[in-house]
Amino acid sequence: MGKAVHFQQLEVWQEAHRLVLMVYRVTKEFPGEERFGLVSQMRRAAVSIPANIAEGFKRRGLPEKIRFYNIAEGSLEELKYFFILSKDLDCINSNQDLMAQAETVGRLLNGLIASIEHRK
DSSP: OSSSGGGOHHHHHHHHHHHHHHHHHHHTSSGGGGTHHHHHHHHHHHHHHHHHHHHHHHOOSSSHHHHHHHHHHHHHHHHHHHHOOOOOOSSSOHHHHHHHHHHHHHHHHHHHHHHHHHHH
16 A cells, blocks of 8 residues: 555554554443543543544644654553553453553554654
């Protein structure tokens, strides 16, 4: 595939979106008392990742693009912590699939940022 025209064509966005869907599915099963706590924070952090990728995609300047992709990286790290906390609080039995998907997104984001930095 040639140069992406829409953010939806970016593999990193597709994988980040897949991660959001996973988070929404798993948090449906969380205890009710976490609805406005951990569930809300996890969902917001998860959604922030592909949203910042989409916004960065449309930015014209390379430093601006990198800034939004870095924000996505920060949200991803925050979400990884929530996966650990969810497991430790027994809200989920295993966080392996979530962590594996997060690692995939992280590798792709890192590669995207590196390729942009190379163009500077």
